[in-house]
Amino acid sequence: VTKATARVAIAGGGIGGLAAALALARQGLPTVVLEQASEFREIGAGLQVAPNALHVLDALGVGERVKRSALLIERMLMRDAVTGETVVDIPCDDRFKERFGNPYALAHRADVHGALLDACKSTEMVELRTNSKVQSFSVTPGGVFVRLADGTTVQASGLIGADGVNSTVRECLVNDGPPLTSGFQIYRAAIPAERMPQRHRHAYPLLWAGPNSHVIYYPMRDRSVFNFGATVMTNDSVRKAGETVMPDEMLGLFNSYHPESLEVMSLPEQFQTWTIQYRHPIERWSFGHVTLLGDAAHPMTQFLAQGAAMALEDAACIARCVAESADVQVAFERYQELRLPRTARAQISALMIGRLFHAQGIERKVRNEIFRDRTVPEHYQRLAWLYDKPAYV
Numbered sequence: 001v002t003k004a005t006a007r008v009a010i011a012g013g014g015i016g017g018l019a020a021a022l023a024l025a026r027q028g029l030p031t032v033v034l035e036q037a038s039e040f041r042e043i044g045a046g047l048q049v050a051p052n053a054l055h056v057l058d059a060l061g062v063g064e065r066v067k068r069s070a071l072l073i074e075r076m077l078m079r080d081a082v083t084g085e086t087v088v089d090i091p092c093d094d095r096f097k098e099r100f101g102n103p104y105a106l107a108h109r110a111d112v113h114g115a116l117l118d119a120c121k122s123t124e125m126v127e128l129r130t131n132s133k134v135q136s137f138s139v140t141p142g143g144v145f146v147r148l149a150d151g152t153t154v155q156a157s158g159l160i161g162a163d164g165v166n167s168t169v170r171e172c173l174v175n176d177g178p179p180l181t182s183g184f185q186i187y188r189a190a191i192p193a194e195r196m197p198q199r200h201r202h203a204y205p206l207l208w209a210g211p212n213s214h215v216i217y218y219p220m221r222d223r224s225v226f227n228f229g230a231t232v233m234t235n236d237s238v239r240k241a242g243e244t245v246m247p248d249e250m251l252g253l254f255n256s257y258h259p260e261s262l263e264v265m266s267l268p269e270q271f272q273t274w275t276i277q278y279r280h281p282i283e284r285w286s287f288g289h290v291t292l293l294g295d296a297a298h299p300m301t302q303f304l305a306q307g308a309a310m311a312l313e314d315a316a317c318i319a320r321c322v323a324e325s326a327d328v329q330v331a332f333e334r335y336q337e338l339r340l341p342r343t344a345r346a347q348i349s350a351l352m353i354g355r356l357f358h359a360q361g362i363e364r365k366v367r368n369e370i371f372r373d374r375t376v377p378e379h380y381q382r383l384a385w386l387y388d389k390p391a392y393v
């Protein structure tokens with residue numbers, strides 16, 4: 001086996017792809033990361049980094065850096081958008097940290113990505129290539145030939161498709177059509193903290209759960225800006241991502257909301273549209289020398305705030321499996337076996353949480369009833385499957 005074929009190729013240098021490269025490097029395994037863009041970077045705003053994501057970042061040696069640059073939240077709060085009553089209030093204080101081994105952080109997406117990128121740059125085990133759009137691949141007896149859009153090829157022992165929700169590797173491998181986009185319209189905005197009424201300037205996310213919709217806002221790292229997102233279920237066709245929308249279009253959809261929430265919703269002068277792309281779980285994503293990771297494998301609705309967390313866990317798991325088996329095909333099978341039930345559970349749970357957030361009529365009353373008397377230990381117990389550290393991290 002030559003040096004070029006011993007390394008693993010990774011399509012995509014997002015949070016998942018970089019974490020996989022770093023995790024493999026820490027097991028002594030070389031990789032080449034093929035990123036289509038002209039530079040490695042993450043755009044966009046806030047990222048909720050739950051304890052399970054922090055466990056992986058800790059294991060990769062970048063946890064402290066991410067936690068230092070993030071806001072560690074005091075609690076998770078959900079209020080009924082119709083009545084204003086508090087439905088869920090989960091403290092994220094020392095009890096939480098003790099129970100789960102990590103706090104719950106609100107980070108800037110670019111900070112998480114930047115920490116992984118710098119760590120990748122500091123090891124010669126990782127080769128980072130930009131302007132390298134993966135177009136197709138062919139399997140050879142000892143691995144894969146990855147074909148790039150510019151006509152060049154890369155030889156590797158295996159290929160990990162970490163190329164996101166519109167994955168080319170998935171298309172070649174599974175070919176199950178484009179992801180689902182139906183029904184959800186998101187409006188996003190950034191609100192400077194000085195414009196926020198005092199009673200809304202908290203160091204935690206506040207979620208207003210309303211009929212067919214929800215609104216969430218939380219401060220970014222230095223608390224100077226709040227990240228705002230309003231999601232509404234619609235039967236109409238949704239707008240494309242990145243369109244600018246005036247407040248009246250958006251506010252008209254939320255007129256049943258509690259006045260306290262409207263105080264915040266009426267602040268932005270404009271909103272940017274965003275869409276959700278997701279899929280239902282599939283039963284297989286490893287095929288011989290090629291596998292999928294992160295959104296390419298299991299894109300989910302954002303209601304559980306776990307897409308990046310699952311990509312990070314995938315990275316830890318795949319590195320462990322590749323380190324344990326000399327045969328990449330065996331390692332990719334094992335990785336799939338370990339990760340599939342958990343990521344599928346996250347995909348399904350995300351949809352169920354969406355239903356809880358958006359409950360209306362009698363369902364709304366049932367939801368509030370379910371949560372009303374839940375104690376703190378009971379809340380923690382129900383989150384344990386997600387926030388506890390899996391064995392392979």
Ligand SMILES: Cc1cc2nc3c(=O)[nH]c(=O)nc-3n(C[C@H](O)[C@H](O)[C@H](O)COP(=O)(O)OP(=O)(O)OC[C@H]3O[C@@H](n4cnc5c(N)ncnc54)[C@H](O)[C@@H]3O)c2cc1C
Nearest residue numbers: 012014015016036048134163164294295305306307308309
């Ligand atoms: C509104 C919203 C809010 C969210 N909030 C959270 C949250 O709070 N917490 C959380 O954990 N998750 C959250 N997520 C999910 C999270 O953003 C994603 O799950 C995560 O970024 C997926 O990472 P990835 O590396 O798999 O894919 P991506 O980040 O999409 O990276 C894919 C990379 O592959 C590159 N690429 C694509 N095609 C090719 C190709 N053919 N060849 C080479 N390179 C290619 C792309 O340029 C990109 O760099 C949210 C998502 C949305 C939409």
